Amino acid sequence: MALLSKKDTNLILDPLADNNPITIQVLGICSALAITAELQASVVMAISVLFVLGVGNVVISLLRNIIPTKIRIIVQLIVVATLVIIVDQVLKAFAYELSKTLSVFVGLIITNCIIMGRFEAFALGNGPWKAFLDGIGNALGYGIILIVVGFFRELLGSGTLFGIKVFGDPVAKSGLYATGYENNGFMIIPPAALIVVGIIIWVQRSKNRALIEEN
Amino acid sequence: MSNKRLTFKKRLHILKHRYRGKKMAPAFNAFHTFLFSPDETTHTGAHIRAADDLKRTMNTVIMALIPVLLFSFFNTGYQHYSAINGFPENFSVMEHFLTWDNFWLGFVLVMPLVIVSYGVGLLIEFIFAVIKGHEVEEGYLVTGMLVPLIVPVDTPLWMLAVAVVFGVIIGKEVFGGTGMNILNPALTIRAFLFFAYPTWMSGDKVWVHGAVERAGTADAISGETILGYLAQNNTSEFSYSVSDMFFGFIPGSVGETSAFLILLGGLFLIFSKIASWRIMVSAVAGSLVMGLIFNGIVDLGWIGERSTFYGLMSFDFWKHLLVGGLAFGIVYMATDPVTGSQTNKGKWIYGFLIGFISVMIRVFNPAYPEGVFLAILLMNVFAPTIDHYVIKGNIRRRMKRMKQATIFPKSTDGKAEELKVETI
Numbered sequence: 001m002a003l004l005s006k007k008d009t010n011l012i013l014d015p016l017a018d019n020n021p022i023t024i025q026v027l028g029i030c031s032a033l034a035i036t037a038e039l040q041a042s043v044v045m046a047i048s049v050l051f052v053l054g055v056g057n058v059v060i061s062l063l064r065n066i067i068p069t070k071i072r073i074i075v076q077l078i079v080v081a082t083l084v085i086i087v088d089q090v091l092k093a094f095a096y097e098l099s100k101t102l103s104v105f106v107g108l109i110i111t112n113c114i115i116m117g118r119f120e121a122f123a124l125g126n127g128p129w130k131a132f133l134d135g136i137g138n139a140l141g142y143g144i145i146l147i148v149v150g151f152f153r154e155l156l157g158s159g160t161l162f163g164i165k166v167f168g169d170p171v172a173k174s175g176l177y178a179t180g181y182e183n184n185g186f187m188i189i190p191p192a193a194l195i196v197v198g199i200i201i202w203v204q205r206s207k208n209r210a211l212i213e214e215n
Numbered sequence: 216m217s218n219k220r221l222t223f224k225k226r227l228h229i230l231k232h233r234y235r236g237k238k239m240a241p242a243f244n245a246f247h248t249f250l251f252s253p254d255e256t257t258h259t260g261a262h263i264r265a266a267d268d269l270k271r272t273m274n275t276v277i278m279a280l281i282p283v284l285l286f287s288f289f290n291t292g293y294q295h296y297s298a299i300n301g302f303p304e305n306f307s308v309m310e311h312f313l314t315w316d317n318f319w320l321g322f323v324l325v326m327p328l329v330i331v332s333y334g335v336g337l338l339i340e341f342i343f344a345v346i347k348g349h350e351v352e353e354g355y356l357v358t359g360m361l362v363p364l365i366v367p368v369d370t371p372l373w374m375l376a377v378a379v380v381f382g383v384i385i386g387k388e389v390f391g392g393t394g395m396n397i398l399n400p401a402l403t404i405r406a407f408l409f410f411a412y413p414t415w416m417s418g419d420k421v422w423v424h425g426a427v428e429r430a431g432t433a434d435a436i437s438g439e440t441i442l443g444y445l446a447q448n449n450t451s452e453f454s455y456s457v458s459d460m461f462f463g464f465i466p467g468s469v470g471e472t473s474a475f476l477i478l479l480g481g482l483f484l485i486f487s488k489i490a491s492w493r494i495m496v497s498a499v500a501g502s503l504v505m506g507l508i509f510n511g512i513v514d515l516g517w518i519g520e521r522s523t524f525y526g527l528m529s530f531d532f533w534k535h536l537l538v539g540g541l542a543f544g545i546v547y548m549a550t551d552p553v554t555g556s557q558t559n560k561g562k563w564i565y566g567f568l569i570g571f572i573s574v575m576i577r578v579f580n581p582a583y584p585e586g587v588f589l590a591i592l593l594m595n596v597f598a599p600t601i602d603h604y605v606i607k608g609n610i611r612r613r614m615k616r617m618k619q620a621t622i623f624p625k626s627t628d629g630k631a632e633e634l635k636v637e638t639i
Contacts, residue, residue: 180371180373181373182374182412182414182415184377184411184412185410185411185412185413186407186410186411187411189410195385198385198389202389
């Protein structure tokens with residue numbers, strides 16, 4: 001007996017590729033541009049969203065029959081805000097430097113379109129277990145893109161990964177820098193993230209032609 | 216006829232037929248039609264016989280660029296030797312400028328840039344043509360020549376190669392290739408270099424060959440551009456004469472210094488009807504207007520000598536055209552028919568704003584003493600919007616005229632009321 005039924009597996013696997021929140025639905029772009037200059041920040045952001053979306057989807061799904069339709073957005077906001085504050089406080093307590101780097105963007109998870117999108121589109125109409133899987137799936141799909149973008153931006157922009165100097169020391173001109181290589185300052189600035197996301201979309205669509213819209 | 220007697224053209228033609236329909240066909244076709252007009256005629260549809268196809272257009276622009284390129288060889292050498300030995304006291308063009316030493320140094324330094332630019336750019340064009348199965352497009356012919364002319368002479372070749380890869384793929388191929396791009400590819404390459412490797416693209420150490428290595432030693436030479444100097448020192452006084460600036464004996468990017476040769480190239484492009492004179496004239500007008508506004512602000516005393524902007528604001532308005540890349544940008548970049556405005560009225564607006572914004576960026580942002588490429592890229596983005604509103608305005612005007620004509624027809628033979636009902 002499989003742990004998950006086929007339908008449930010798809011809830012997790014679909015958002016990873018063919019229904020990815022960033023590359024297909026083009027949601028959550030702002031945070032993907034803002035915090036992906038470093039891989040560490042990308043990973044922490046991915047984990048934070050995983051927590052908020054996973055728990056939030058379950059809570060909304062449990063409350064779905066008692067939330068009056070007219071005020072459902074406010075209720076959703078309160079749920080996200082509570083979860084985001086928990087994440088923010090945990091980061092401040094255990095990873096203060098990192099929370100400085102992420103600064104306002106942890107708070108801005110509240111406005112991440114993916115979260116409100118999943119609450120509206122899925123959690124309000126499905127049971128807690130399915131909502132949980134859907135939340136995990138979408139957060140993972142978001143996180144994967146964030147980590148890929150963060151990987152390339154930090155590697156090419158700063159020559160480091162998780163702060164470890166991969167290519168050698170740019171100041172002392174050791175390692176790769178001795179040959180004349182220089183860090184690409186363009187990768188540090190947010191437009192580079194847009195271009196990297198664009199390239200990911202390009203690759204994904206040329207692999208899976210069904211994704212290309214007809215016009 | 217033996218194979219030896221075959222002309223080059225014939226041989227290319229045979230090759231082309233042998234590879235027809237194969238994957239590599241576009242590559243052979245490109246070489247064939249690059250040098251010769253093809254033998255084929257169009258079989259269907261209406262067609263016009265004319266000699267000036269896209270390749271001819273591109274080659275005309277390259278012809279206009281050749282004098283600039285040759286001048287850049289001499290100037291590169293002249294700036295380098297002057298920086299080492301001191302500027303000559305009684306400068307004479309034949310003795311100090313057009314020398315074999317100057318030419319040779321410039322040739323050795325600039326030609327690799329040209330070769331890398333063309334090699335990498337055309338390689339990507341060929342790869343995309345083979346993958347997509349279309350003919351190789353001519354778009355890179357001009358871009359490849361522009362790129363080495365708008366970078367500092369000491370730009371490392373690998374940086375140029377990376378930038379060309381980026382510019383051609385992200386700037387052009389992702390939009391569908393030549394003719395479909397939103398941004399001018401040469402300027403995309405320049406912008407990429409500027410933001411990716413700022414230490415190699417700006418400052419006072421990159422414009423003269425050898426200045427980077429000598430920085431900080433006893434032989435340190437200053438090779439900053441006039442604009443860079445003005446922005447740094449907040450003054451409008453500098454040591455170059457107007458004729459130096461006009462003929463181009465000043466430091467700067469490889470090919471941007473000689474306003475005189477650029478002017479000649481511009482006239483050549485206007486008379487061969489390749490580039491739009493509307494864009495050039497309006498861009499010059501735009502930069503003069505902005506320069507005049509700044510001069511006026513200084514004259515009125517609205518801004519004191521201690522202001523950060525005083526130096527560049529008090530710089531004579533017409534001299535903006537002689538320094539930096541403004542002239543080069545206006546003549547060779549802003550007039551790009553793909554990324555510029557298409558309508559005549561739109562061209563006036565587009566050109567004017569390029570000149571206007573270029574001078575504005577120069578003065579207001581000391582971090583970008585050269586704002587021309589940013590201004591042109593910005594207007595590239597706006598060009599379709601400008602055209603859209605020009606066309607809409609034209610439609611609205613004609614609709615109005617038509618309605619007036621129907622409501623108050625000239626011949627009033629009693630049908631006026633009927634027509635009015637019909638049109639409304």
